[in-house]
Amino acid sequence: MTLDFEPVGDLTGPGEAKSNLDVLSRLFPDAVVDGTVDIETLQDLLGESAAPTTAEAFGLRWPGMSEARRLSTLPATGTLLPKPEESVDWDNTRNIVIEGDNLEVLRLLRRGYTNKVDVIYIDPPYNTGNDFIYDDKRVISQVEHETATGQRDEDGVLQTGTGSDRAQDRRAGASKHSAWLSMMYPRLLVAHHLLKETGVIIVAIDDTEHARLKLLMDRVFGAENFAANVVWQGSGRGDARFTSAGIDYMLIYAKSRTALIQRDVRWTEEKVGVTEVAAAARKLWEESSHDPAAASAALQNWWKSAPQDIAKGLGGSRGYKEIDENGRVFARDNLSSPNPRENLMYDLPHPVTGVPVRRHSSGWRYSRETMAQKIAEGRILFGEDETVSPRYKRFLDEHEDQPIRPVFERDRAAAGLYLRRLLDSEVFEYPKDHTVLAKWISAVSESNPDAVILDFFAGSGSTGHAVMDLNAADGGNRRYILVQLDETVGKDGYNTIADITRERLRRAGQQIASKQSPDAAPIDAGFRSYRLAPSNVKVWDGTSDQLSLLEAVDNLVAGRTADDLLVEMMLRMGVELTTPLETREIAGSPLYNLAGTLFAYFGTDITIDRANEVAKALAAWRDEEPGDADTTVVVRDTGFVDSAAKLNFAAALKQAGFTTLRSI
Template sequence: MDGTSLTPEQEKLNALRQVLPEAFSEGKIDWEKLKATLGEDINFSNERYVLNWAGKSDAFKVLQMPTTKTLIPAKEESVNFDETENIFIEGENLEVLKVLQKSYFGKVKMIYIDPPYNTGNDSFIYPDKFSESKADYEKRVGDKDEEGYMTKDGMFKKNSKENGQYHSNWLNMMMPRLYLAKNLLRQDGVIYISIDDNEVHNLRLLMNEIFGEENFVAELIWKKRVSPANDSQWFSSDHEYVIVYAKNKENWFPIRLDRTEKQNSYYSNPDNDSRGPWNSAAYTCNKNKDERPNLYYPLINPNTGEEVWPKETAVWAYSKETHEEHIKANLLYWGGDGKSKSPRKKQFLTDAKPVVSRSFLEHSDVGSTQSATLDFLKLFDHNYFNYTKPIELIKRLIKISSESDKNEIIMDFFAGSGTTAHSLFEIKKELQGNQRFVCVQLPELCDEKGQSYKDGYKTIADISKERIRRAGKKIQEEIKSEIKKIESEIKKLQGEIPTDENKAEIENLKSKIEDLKIQDLGFKVLKLEDSNFKQWQQIEGKDAKALAEQMKLFVDPISENATIENMVYELLLKSGKDLNSKIEKKSSFYKINGNELILLLEKATQENIDSVIAEKPIKVIALDKLFKGNDQLKTNTVLQMKDAGIEFKTI
């Protein structure tokens, strides 16, 4: 509400919208729809089933626009940088996804994101001026203040419902990110997207276009509220959705869940069966005697000798032959007094299978918005977020998507409060999991009047990193406590009379201690920054002076702020190596993953060229300026590398 009065035109449009809402699209009249609604003979141009919106073709241009950005390490903000395989990237996620394309293409097992819901109060980055140049766009998403923080005014655009392209702007923001995300998924990978009623319909259509309708898996419903919102004008909004798509549905199936204590409690052993606890299932089915005449036959109750027939509308579920096998296996239960009119079939707990996931997620199983707040407050004195997801919800999604004993990548490029990373740490403690995360969060400035800013957190990314640090520290303490309990249990078993059973249990407990000790609860922090190498700027027209200045800059292509370490990480990424590649510093060069890649960045002499060749690398990258004034050395190096079968590149 802006305090201005409606114009006569607006009043007429509002009146028309009341009568013919179907003739409007994103708040504006769709003239073709209006004519069709009024019965005029009209042919819609290019009639076909397709999702279209304002700016779609230009959003593809943004998708295809290559990035010149890179990632640089921030070791001082990391935890156990050199050993950990968990990654936290601070930067604008579209640019980060582009940077990661070569190194992480087809390597991610699971992606979970919780993007802006487009409620009308959201601010997010979307390209609203498609005529802007690549340089202008990069400047807008990279504007920083004097302290080096990204400026909110330059990057973010509020997308209110009064905006004429309200849905289009959201789709323009989401589409390129989802395309790039799909590239990163393995063939047996899966993506989960949290969303609510504002955009769930458009998200489904967008995902059908990007992933293929055939790869839609489910639309999970998460009951997020414990109690209703009684101040709601229409309905209490008690649920949200989690949309699930596989990279290739033929290759991905959800892992069944372990049975809970509550589920196992339904099994008992009233007749002291030696096979242990059991529950029972009906012995009839939903077919009638006309449909299954061979299943309509009498049974004999062995306790009474009485002949028992099924109902004509619900015959036995098993043939006579199978029934005889059930008798021999003692699988029939005729009730507590043995006089039931129909038996039930025993199902033993030892034969019970893991549980299939259900599409309705109860807050009692996976947490609520209230429990999400409590999760956060276990680590911080104040809650800095209005809406976060509970740890149990994300743990559930990880458990059904990734096997804990495999070194699989879990990604979240809308990391927000850091719930995904925290959830994975909890799984590491619970299941001694080997998965690792890659989380991405924009350094979005916090409100200077808000509690988080007062507590010293200038950006959302700062809060995310601190949550991961605190979660890791807390879980590490819990692991130490768990190890002490296990050691006490081992000591107790060792004091008992030795048996094969308790010897095996002792070894099992010792193994668990070792698994707990090696849990990776650290994370590398990397930040999106400009390239360490100067980028050629296209000169408009025939400005000889400008061209000369450009040529002068490229006498040394290394940027003024470049460091050797930052160049190592940039070249590592540009060579398709991931951020956990093993980097080994030798006297005059860097080895990446053994002999996969060698980087020559500090000096080039015949002696260290010979040392590089002796390592028998697959590929070598060197700075061209190292050969400045020594063309003979460069020529000899090229020939030596070729003779040794080594791919050689200079920058």
């Protein structure tokens, strides 16, 4: 009799090579024979759309591209170790901070977070010569890479640097760009899986790689899903030769632009000055004892000293300068049609004289029926007689938002100063401005209060800070997932950049929470910290040491805890890391319950009696809140004293109605 505990390590996930093969075999079973793709048959089935690899094609290509693409399809081999001691509010928070190489982390997250992320924001290395530290494992050697990129001649001699011609130096530059593209490509491919169909990705970049990044994004997300090229003008250089420069970009792509259009998605931002004008009007309305004429006169006087950006954004004294009898600020807008049409060329009688008012040459903005409705609502402002053209009454509180502007100015020095004050240290240069990120994250997610935001080049943690700010502003439940490489810093008590990330989030969370009003809903200012590590399961490397019978007794890395095993099991099985978790002590070890659909028990020295005890506890706990979903049980593969105990446990679980048994 076989034991039906399928190893968790044998599972596969979306985007991995094995999973891709399974999808292909379902679509084209004739092209997949014994687990191998018959390329010729596949080409026949696809017809003229399947061009041979030698055919000319439009698009971005570079040496090492195929290997970079292959890296995205590999299953993750590591795990994440939970670090409650460096976290904030571990038991309640739904935010996540992960330290480690982001490609491996993304592969680990892929099973549990595919199609679950609303917004991805990343600020990757700009490849300026001193910020590119990612070095993914490659099949080809450095010499082979230099040969492929033309840096070595046919004799294998390196032809760059002193004594080389300019063409060879250009090839060296191309090699630098190739390495950067090979770093970005697999990460973006995995990121594409994680985004929802309505999701959006924002990638910050400067001039060095902007053109190549645009082509790469076209390739990964589809040129048809390009949404915006945002220009961020920071402080320029006074000694620049050609222009003052100081420009960053944000390339924005949708997972599916069509899906956004079908939902009538609109990316908006608040008009500059709306809050200030509204506040001033409320104050003047009260001071005037609710007298519309006096309040309007006071508001017009206020405009004379209003800041320039407000006057520019809202029209100044020519814009929202009046307050009506209900205390609402309004502007007088014209009623001319932008496009002349016959049905708009009608007479509009003055309500007092009855004589048609002067009509615009292009006709009225509204049809006769809509105009009648607007008049009844008091939205059409007529003059003393028919000689004065009527105006439309446009309220400020109805037009607080506008389509978000793709070009803006914001001095980056402010973000650096803010972080220095927050951390009492100058340990991190050039952080991204969390207020800018908050604006764009809010815009592209349509202020979705439950959005999931991912940043896998987390840096100082500006994205997490932005998410907490947004939640504080509107009481939302957005959550973030940040990934940061363990890049060495060794300054002011910080060992790595990830240390800075966590400390910034701790202090920002405390600062934001302290400013909340007593009656405001509490926000999630915590985070769970994880660190990338080799798998808890030992990988046999064929050495004589591992042939020892004593070592063969346990397949797990020494020192790892039951909580460590739980996290790896969740990652392998595609369970979100912040899934609600309960534990009970059973037979000397914790029994984990993940939302009632998955139980895990990693106890050791399980005898037949203990196996029966655990099986009864599992069934009883499940039956406390029975559901329709299939319930999975995961155990430690080497936790049983013998095969009889394991067999007895499996039989007891099946008799209790558990249908899926797995082991780690």
